[in-house]
Amino acid sequence: MxxxxxxxxxxxxxxxxxxxxxxxxxxxxxxxxxxxxxxxFVPADGPGSKQISWYTCGPTVYDVAHVGHARNYLTFDIIRRVLEDYFGYNCLFVMNVTDVDDKIILRARRNFLLKEYMNQSKSVDEVKTYAFESVQTSLNKQTHKYGEMTGELSDLISKDSTSSNETLDKSGRRKINELEGALKNEAHKLKKITDASAYLQSLTLTGTDHAADMDSILSVAGDYMAEALDTAAIKQGINVSDATIYRAHAAKFEADFLEDMDSLGCRPPDVLTRVSEYIPEIIEYVQRILDNGMAYESNGSVYFDTRNFKECGHTYGKLKPWAVGSALLASEGESNFETSEKRTPSDFALWKASKPGEPFWDSPWGHGRPGWHIECSAMASSILGSQMDIHSGGEDLKFPHHDNELAQAEAYYHHQGCRQWVNYFLHTGHLEVEGLKMSKSLKNFISIKDALQRFSARQLRLMFALQTWNKSMMYGEAARTEMTAREAQLKNFFQNVEVVTRNVQQTKVVARWTADELDLSQRLQAAQKLVHERFCDNIDTAGALDAISALIKHVNLYLAKKEGGSANASNGAPPQALLLRKAAAYVTRILSVLGIVDVPADRPGFSDFPVAASGENKGFELLDTMSMFRDEVRALARSKAKHADVAAVCERSRETLSATTSMSGKAAEYFSTFTSFLNEIHSLAVSTADLKDILGACDRLRDDALVDLGVRLEDKPDGKAVWKLDDPATLRAEQAERAQQASDAACKKLQTQLTLKQKDKEKYEKLLALPPVEQSLADRYSKFDAVTGYATHDKDGNALEGKAIEKAKKDLEKAKKVLEPLTKKLAEDPDFLQKLNIEIDALTKQIEALRG
Structure with a gap:
């Protein structure tokens, strides 16, 4: 090769x-x-320029956008932000919306036909029969396609194995690898159809709930039925000619997509182009390619002439040269458009003559519509001209879409000597689920809206930023676990810095630097250098976040070393708030560049993770006072102090509260909570309640009242609590998780006890079922001594003598030993088995209650 x-x-x-x-x-x-x-990376205008142009392939709006799309658009939003906000480029960002396309036409028409079919008052049995026939038709087609792909892959591997080359060419390996991946996808489709067939065969209809029965059928067979109805309609010459059906379908999903992008926090494009609005430009583009001799007309369609394109000195298949000529490696939209009108298999449609029932526009070649690829070449050229800096899209668009775009543009600008329309082509890797790319055709996708029910937009952005943008990534528990840990680390970091800053602002003390501060400052500078290196190296956001994570760990070690220090402490100087704010400001800047946080205007240097905002000093003073009051009460209760001492603390705090006036918003809520807590502690102290009740009230303040206010109260080993602001929902979720963990641990402990008792019960019940000792030996001995219990005669009535007597004694002792545990238990407690059953029943109910 x-x-x-x-x-x-x-x-x-x-x-x-x-x-x-x-x-x-x-x-x-x-x-x-x-x-x-x-x-x-150098802009087209030269190394010193900060002006760059960027075109990205937007959505084909035929269905809802899924997390695979989010991986593409959100990832490129991150890269765009790094280029604009970190490197300082001024980017003209253009994105298209494909609202005229085979997929849109097929989906809109099929949905319409299926709806019409279901409105024909068909019986459930009729629909089930048609559904099964439709699935079988799809199964036959998919089986044939899978066989073809298997054959092509086998042939390719066989040729390479007999090749004279010692090593396989890189392109040859890529082709084999991609065919193997495609074969895996086709196998998945085949399994899906096979499963649908099996489901329909085993489906038992209710016979009474018509709507439920229909839903059961359509849930697995709807797409296959729609495809069969469409095939039948074409054969019968039935036209779906209402253009509003197609336009409404595209408009619905375009709005849906743009809403998803906004929900994900993606910056909008500077220019948004729609195919339906650029038909004149597309027709002119096709005409020039014809005029330049690199296209030809056939029966109202126009095809790109790949052979003549190459003869004119151009290269076809720049992105995936190994895929040229392989229909199985072409995207579905292209491979599904086979025709005898093409001069060579690699040629592709620039303009498609319209078929009955399809939307069309007038053109020099008759009624028709744009081909799949020409739209991007024409629209991008109309905005960005004969050369652009960056073109981006998903990995699956490399061939044929992007390769054909390049060819069309070079053919269009041929007389200007264009050999490179795009300087930098960027492609995101696939998002995979269980080893398969996420795809609508594979029916394994999770919509963006569904994903946002489980993750916040920040969490998804963080998840994608932790991956190499041009490599495939797995969407699953591993990615979720890493993202959750990183988010928790970031939030805790900002909250810790906020606590230190707040304390220093209260004490007004700034101490001189020690070796600890010098070390942390060097760590910060090293992180800044490493982040820059990572961004320069292919915008390695995962590496940059690793550097940020390492810096945060050093800050945490610094704080741990300084923990307990205060302005008047003898055990060392307090943490340096100014240095910590500098570290927090840098971390915030990088997170802001990635779009993970928005920096509040009134709080420079801190992220929008929940932290205290300026202008709320009165509320914060109340939280400080409440926390210190609770610390003092807990200390007294733990030291078994007198109730009068607790009451005295309450009186002093009541005087402090009475001096607090003019409160609103959160401060008023803190005041109300503090007042209720103080009154409860005072009442417990006056009534000389158990000191454990006072500690319980302190726990309830932490776990209930403050949680509802979005305040996290953390009890430290030294007895002093630290408060941090947080999202109440997050705090409740953490409480629920801790409660679940405690419940699981309790269940595990109870289950261990239950298992042991069930084994005891089983053992003793088996012993109870055994016959008495003499009866158990009756198959060997016929008479026993009334006093000793030893056997005296064998089973035939013969008296035992010599060694036979010794053996009989051993047999008896062995039989007694088997029954000894039961004998002992019965001697200790004749009702032990009944009590054991009661204990087993109680443990079972406890476990059920915890699990329930």
Whole structure:
């Protein structure tokens, strides 16, 4: 297999190192799909320019957007933010919406036909029969496709194994790997259809609930029925000619997609283009390619001439040269459009003659509509011209979509000598579920709206930022676990810095630096350098976040070392708030660049994770006073102090509260909570209640009243509590998780006890079922001594003599030993078995109650 040469022309200055003051500096490198390697990023206008252009393939709006789409658009939103907010580029960002496409036409028409079919008052049995027939038809088609792909892969592997080359060319390996991945996807589809067939065969209808029966059938067979209805309608010449059906379908899902992007916090594009609004530009684009001799007309359609394109000196298949000529590696939209009108299999449609029942526009070649790829070339060219800096999209768009885009643009700008329409092509890796890419066709997708029911937009963004953007990632528990841990680390970091800052503001003390501060400052500078290196290296957001995580760990170690220090402490100086604020400001800046936080205007240096905001001093003073009052009460209760001492503390605090006036908002809520808590403690002290009740009241303040106010109260080993602001829902979720863990632990402990008692019961019941000792030996002995119990005669009535007597004694002792545990238990407590049953029943009910 011959080696494939990739074509890329570096922008002017991309091949020379960047220098400042005579020294080479680190440059930004991006993984460019045109070369499949990292290359220096330089704008088309030259190394000194900060102006860049970027076109990204937007959605084909035929269905809801899923998390695989989120991976693409949210990831590129992160990269865009890094380029704009960290590196300072001014980016013109263009995104299209494909609202005219085969998938939209098929989905809208099929949905319409299925709805019409279901409105024909069909019986449930009729619908079930049609559903089964439709599934079987799809099963036959998929089985054939799977067989074809298996055959092609086998042939390719066989050819390579007999090749004279010692090593397989990189492109050859890529083709085999991609076919293996595609085969896995097709196997998944085959299983889905097989499962649907089996489900319908085993489906038992209610016979009484018509709607429920219909839903059961449509839930697994609706798509297959719609496809069968569409095939039948085409054969019968039935047209769905109402153009509003297609337009309404696309408009619905476009609005849905844009709403999802807003929910994810993605910056909107600077320019949004729709295919339906660029038909004149698309027609002109096709015409010029025809005029340049790199397209041809056939029966009202226009096809791109890949052979003539190459003869004119251009390269076809720049992104995936190994996929050229393989229909099985083409995306579904292209491979489904087979026709005898094409001159070569690699040719593709620029303009499609309309079929009955499809939307169309007038053109020089008759009624028709744009091909799949021409829209992006035409729309991007109309905004960005003959060259752009960045073009982006998902991995699955490389071939044929993006390769065909490149070819169309070069053919359009042929007389300008265009050999490279895009300087940097960026592609996100697949989002995989159980080893398969997330896809609507595979029916394994999770919609963005469903994902946002489980994760916040921040959590999804953090999850994707923790992955290498151009590599495949698994969507599952592992990614969720890492994201949850990182989010908790970030939130705790900001809250800890907030506590230190608040305390220092109260004491007004700024101590001189020690070796600890010098070390932390160096750690901060090292993190800043490493983050910059990671961003320069293909915008490695995961590496940058690792550097941030390492910095936070150093801050935590610093705080742990300083814990207990205060302005008047003899055991060392307090933590340095100014240095901590500097670290927090830097962490905030990087998180803001990634879009993970929005920096509040009134709180520079802190994130929008819940922390105290300025202008709420009175409320914070109340929280401080309440926390200190609770610390003092807990200390007294733990030391078994007199109730009068607790009452005295209450009186002093009541005087402090009475001096607090003019409160509103949160401060008023804190005041009310503090007052109720103080009154409860005073009442318990005056009534000389058990000191445990006072401690219980302190716990309830922490676990209930303050949680509802969004205040996290953490009891420290030194007896002093620290308060932090947090989301009440988060606090409740943590409480529920802790309660569940405690319940699980209790269940496990009770289950262990229950298992042991059940084994005891089983053992003793078996012993009770055994016959008396003499009866158990009756198969060997016929007579026994009335006093000793030893056997005297064998089973045939013969008197035992010599060694036979000794053996009989051993047999008796062995039989007695088996029954000894039961004998002993009965001697101790004749009702022990009944009591054991009661204990087993009680343990079973306790476990059921905890699990319930």
């Amino acid at each position: 011959s080696k494939t040469v990739r074509e890329w022309f570096p922008p002017h200055g991309a091949d020379s190192p960047k220098e400042e003051n005579g020294r080479s500096t680190q440059v930004l490198k991006l993984y460019n799909s045109l070369l499949d390697e990292r290359v220096p």
